Amino acid sequence: MDVSDFYDTFFEEATELLEDMERLLIELDTNAPEREALDAIFRAAHSIKGGAGTFGFEALQNTTHRMENLLDRARNGELALDRAAVDILLEAGDVLKGQVESYREGVAPDAEAADRICRVLQRLAEDEAAPATPAAEPAAPAAATAGDHAERRLDVCITGLRPGEADALAGELDLFGTVADRRDDADTLALKLVTSVSDDDIIAVLCFIVDAGQVRITPAAESGPSRQRLRLTLTGVGDADRAGLIEEVDLLGELTGERADGDTLILDLISEQSIEDIAAVLAFRLDPAQIAVEPAGPDTDQPASGPAAAPAPDAATGDIERPSPAGAGNGAERRRESGNAESTSVRVPTDKIDHIINLVGELVITQSMLERAAGELDRERGEALSEGMSQLSRNARDLQEAVMSVRMVPMDFAFNRFPRLVRDLSAKLGKDVNLETRGGATELDKGLIERIMDPMTHLVRNSLDHGIEDGPTRIAAGKPATGQLTLSAHHEGGNVVIGIGDDGAGLSRERILAKAKSNGLAVSDDMPDEDVWQLIFAPGFSTAEQVSDVSGRGVGMDVVKRNIAQLGGHVDLRSRHGVGTTVRVILPLTLAIMDGMAVRAGGEVFILALGAILESMRIDESAVRAVTAGNHVVEVRGEYLPLVELHSVFGITDAESRLDHGIVVVVTSESRRFALFVDELIGQQQVVVKNLETHFRKVAGVSAATILGDGSVALILDAAALSKMAAPRHRGRAAPAARTVPAESVSHE
Amino acid sequence: MNDTIVATDTDQREVLVFNLGGEEYAVDILKVQEIRGYANVTRIANVPEFIKGVTNLRGEIVPIVDLRLKFALGTADYTEQTVVIVLNIGERVVGVVVDSVSDVIGLSAKQIKPAPEFGAQMNTAYLEGLASVDERMLILIDVEAMMTSREMALVDSLDAATA
Numbered sequence: 001m002d003v004s005d006f007y008d009t010f011f012e013e014a015t016e017l018l019e020d021m022e023r024l025l026i027e028l029d030t031n032a033p034e035r036e037a038l039d040a041i042f043r044a045a046h047s048i049k050g051g052a053g054t055f056g057f058e059a060l061q062n063t064t065h066r067m068e069n070l071l072d073r074a075r076n077g078e079l080a081l082d083r084a085a086v087d088i089l090l091e092a093g094d095v096l097k098g099q100v101e102s103y104r105e106g107v108a109p110d111a112e113a114a115d116r117i118c119r120v121l122q123r124l125a126e127d128e129a130a131p132a133t134p135a136a137e138p139a140a141p142a143a144a145t146a147g148d149h150a151e152r153r154l155d156v157c158i159t160g161l162r163p164g165e166a167d168a169l170a171g172e173l174d175l176f177g178t179v180a181d182r183r184d185d186a187d188t189l190a191l192k193l194v195t196s197v198s199d200d201d202i203i204a205v206l207c208f209i210v211d212a213g214q215v216r217i218t219p220a221a222e223s224g225p226s227r228q229r230l231r232l233t234l235t236g237v238g239d240a241d242r243a244g245l246i247e248e249v250d251l252l253g254e255l256t257g258e259r260a261d262g263d264t265l266i267l268d269l270i271s272e273q274s275i276e277d278i279a280a281v282l283a284f285r286l287d288p289a290q291i292a293v294e295p296a297g298p299d300t301d302q303p304a305s306g307p308a309a310a311p312a313p314d315a316a317t318g319d320i321e322r323p324s325p326a327g328a329g330n331g332a333e334r335r336r337e338s339g340n341a342e343s344t345s346v347r348v349p350t351d352k353i354d355h356i357i358n359l360v361g362e363l364v365i366t367q368s369m370l371e372r373a374a375g376e377l378d379r380e381r382g383e384a385l386s387e388g389m390s391q392l393s394r395n396a397r398d399l400q401e402a403v404m405s406v407r408m409v410p411m412d413f414a415f416n417r418f419p420r421l422v423r424d425l426s427a428k429l430g431k432d433v434n435l436e437t438r439g440g441a442t443e444l445d446k447g448l449i450e451r452i453m454d455p456m457t458h459l460v461r462n463s464l465d466h467g468i469e470d471g472p473t474r475i476a477a478g479k480p481a482t483g484q485l486t487l488s489a490h491h492e493g494g495n496v497v498i499g500i501g502d503d504g505a506g507l508s509r510e511r512i513l514a515k516a517k518s519n520g521l522a523v524s525d526d527m528p529d530e531d532v533w534q535l536i537f538a539p540g541f542s543t544a545e546q547v548s549d550v551s552g553r554g555v556g557m558d559v560v561k562r563n564i565a566q567l568g569g570h571v572d573l574r575s576r577h578g579v580g581t582t583v584r585v586i587l588p589l590t591l592a593i594m595d596g597m598a599v600r601a602g603g604e605v606f607i608l609a610l611g612a613i614l615e616s617m618r619i620d621e622s623a624v625r626a627v628t629a630g631n632h633v634v635e636v637r638g639e640y641l642p643l644v645e646l647h648s649v650f651g652i653t654d655a656e657s658r659l660d661h662g663i664v665v666v667v668t669s670e671s672r673r674f675a676l677f678v679d680e681l682i683g684q685q686q687v688v689v690k691n692l693e694t695h696f697r698k699v700a701g702v703s704a705a706t707i708l709g710d711g712s713v714a715l716i717l718d719a720a721a722l723s724k725m726a727a728p729r730h731r732g733r734a735a736p737a738a739r740t741v742p743a744e745s746v747s748h749e
Numbered sequence: 750m751n752d753t754i755v756a757t758d759t760d761q762r763e764v765l766v767f768n769l770g771g772e773e774y775a776v777d778i779l780k781v782q783e784i785r786g787y788a789n790v791t792r793i794a795n796v797p798e799f800i801k802g803v804t805n806l807r808g809e810i811v812p813i814v815d816l817r818l819k820f821a822l823g824t825a826d827y828t829e830q831t832v833v834i835v836l837n838i839g840e841r842v843v844g845v846v847v848d849s850v851s852d853v854i855g856l857s858a859k860q861i862k863p864a865p866e867f868g869a870q871m872n873t874a875y876l877e878g879l880a881s882v883d884e885r886m887l888i889l890i891d892v893e894a895m896m897t898s899r900e901m902a903l904v905d906s907l908d909a910a911t912a
Binding site for chain 2 (some may be wrong): 359361362367520604649650651652690691692694695696698699700701702705707710711712713714715
């Protein structure tokens with residue numbers, strides 16, 4: 001097994017740790033920071049550093065190291081984290097995210113950003129350190145944080161130098177200890193350094209002149225004092241994992257002994273890595289509770305005394321839960337606590353889950369085929385079978401539900417991104433805003449959560465920018481100076497309702513109407529409020545006059561509405577002038593299952609999303625009016641709706657063409673309504689949505705496909721596309737057509 | 750399936766032989782996922798006639814192409830004997846309808862000769878070559894090139910750059 005096999009795990013874990021860190025930083029009460037929170041932030045930085053070090057992600061390691069130093073001092077009360085400091089740490093977190101992303105994509109991380117944030121962090125450390133060590137030399141603050149390292153001999157090699165830099169670097173290094181054996185070779189500087197300062201701190205200082213990537217520090221050959229003999233006791237290790245673990249441990253130092261006892265693996269290691277770092281690295285493979293790392297004997301700084309040595313005390317093998325002695329315990333213990341939630345979960349790629357969902361879907365279909373076949377048997381022989389069948393049907397459905405639930409994640413995944421956004425944005429806008437989230441445990445399909453982020457971000461920005469007023473205005477309006485933004489989520493029937501509410505100024509009816517009139521939309525002054533609010537979702541309802549740095553950057557509410565419609569959801573909006581605005585996004589629980597209506601045209605069955613259907617009715621031929629040659633409208637309750645005949649669009653020859661022989665379904669999509677003519681409605685059913693483009697390609701008028709109870713494929717209609725596909729009646733090619741009667745102008749939601 | 754499979758050596762490969770309009774064609778056996786009957790195909794509107802539609806292959810929605818229609822060979826009727834060869838092309842799966850499937854044959858590299866300029870029915874770009882086995886001549890099809898081509902209209906034009 002190769003180390004690179006662990007990369008993905010590391011990236012995922014690092015991303016999660018960074019998210020945790022960000023959340024904790026935002027929640028941090030700068031006046032009275034909780035030790036626990038500071039510890040957790042420190043641990044996150046530390047774990048990332050450990051992993052980055054193992055995998056050789058130098059930039060990531062350096063930046064986290066800088067952060068870690070700061071955080072360590074913060075949690076020891078040596079440094080106060082004010083808002084500005086938290087801002088810097090958040091920014092550093094962003095840089096780290098960028099670096100993780102770069103490494104994941106296999107490109108070099110942005111050295112400039114890393115360099116800059118390193119400097120900023122360094123400055124922060126220095127500013128704070130200055131009073132504590134007033135006589136410090138320029139390089140000393142870094143050294144001061146280094147801890148009590150014994151003197152070591154190091155080989156320092158710096159490459160890619162520009163002229164003149166070598167002397168400056170040598171000068172800097174001289175401040176750390178004794179420089180010897182200096183060799184200059186073209187653009188390379190190599191020297192030996194005897195110092196008590198840690199490698200990281202040396203690099204930190206050199207970073208003012210060169211990039212971390214240019215510096216290589218290795219212990220000089222005869223070094224040794226910092227090497228320690230460790231005993232690693234790993235429990236619950238399966239045969240399959242053993243070789244990989246041994247290999248990985250071997251990378252951490254010199255492996256002097258290995259012993260397996262059942263599923264317990266005992267490794268003796270001589271390493272320069274700290275106990276915590278080793279535990280952190282192994283934590284990518286094992287649960288923290290499975291890992292115990294201890295110094296192997298009292299003589300920890302003795303260099304390697306031979307591979308055969310060191311039979312460890314027997315106690316170490318059996319007694320894993322025993323608190324480890326000395327410093328080792330702290331790290332392991334803490335990780336154990338934080339790891340508890342993890343130990344009960346498994347990380348699974350979504351495509352594996354989708355595959356299982358597919359198989360279960362198949363199972364359900366096979367089951368219903370069997371059920372049908374069993375129903376045709378004569379009663380006597382069929383009875384036992386049909387009993388079994390109904391049992392199977394229940395089991396299959398339960399199984400399907402259980403599998404679907406695997407894809408579900410709590411809304412907190414989405415909500416957790418907003419504290420940062422709100423914090424940054426409200427600071428930028430000079431508004432004081434309190435964010436509250438409710439119902440974060442409400443579960444939603446993972447795919448949906450990812451795709452709802454953009455619309456939600458847009459709505460939150462809108463609320464902050466246009467909704468919530470600034471402090472003085474609020475006080476003048478008799479409201480508390482701090483604005484309130486509420487994100488909520490709850491289940492309602494088969495849907496999830498996500499609310500984005502503010503207690504701001506509310507929408508202005510007059511301004512919207514004025515705007516609508518100037519845009520040439522047909523509006524009247526006595527329209528009900530709900531219809532007025534819907535106007536802001538109309539395409540072309542420009543937000544130009546509201547453009548600011550924060551929102552209204554050419555992305556209108558119509559885009560929000562369209563994006564949500566693509567997810568099978570819809571938006572409604574409630575607002576009261578002076579009191580606030582609440583936008584509700586109503587989404588199906590999952591993209592994978594849809595409530596549909598099966599409709600028939602000729603011998604073909606199609607599925608129409610139930611949510612898109614307003615009503616259905618029989619209509620007389622006389623209700624049809626030709627607008628232009630290929631365009632017809634039908635009059636439904638005094639309203640003219642464009643007519644789309646399913647059989648014309650899809651060229652179905654054996655279908656009804658007389659309106660009074662079939663049925664007209666009033667379909668709504670993107671606030672456009674049209675009348676869809678089909679032969680008959682077959683019935684309502686839940687369908688599993690299948691992508692048509694996996695093996696085929698996009699088909700006009702069709703959004704996806706599903707599999708019916710008899711195992712055949714039915715196409716799911718794309719209402720939005722169909723509305724634009726009105727074909728000439730009775731025969732001919734489907735052609736997009738311009739309508740002369742705008743349906744929007746008379747719509748009543 | 751009466752021919753025995755020739756034992757494989759290093760430059761040996763196996764092909765599935767099928768009939769189309771009196772000629773014998775062959776595809777690399779490694780591209781063949783399975784062979785099944787023609788049933789339950791849902792028509793797709795506004796596509797070329799040779800794309801019969803899509804079918805449910807264990808939960809996947811897979812297009813079905815009738816090569817008899819595509820190359821105007823044989824008679825395109827659909828009975829219980831109609832055969833669909835399910836091919837794996839990269840990540841995609843496609844079913845092709847042929848007259849019949851005859852056997853699996855092992856071919857060595859020297860049995861395969863480059864294809865001459867051919868009739869108009871099949872673009873030579875889709876042909877890997879011709880192979881003679883005893884008295885028979887097999888036309889080796891490069892299914893990958895054929896199924897991703899623009900004229901097959903199976904993939905969105907963006908992906909069809911290989912055409």
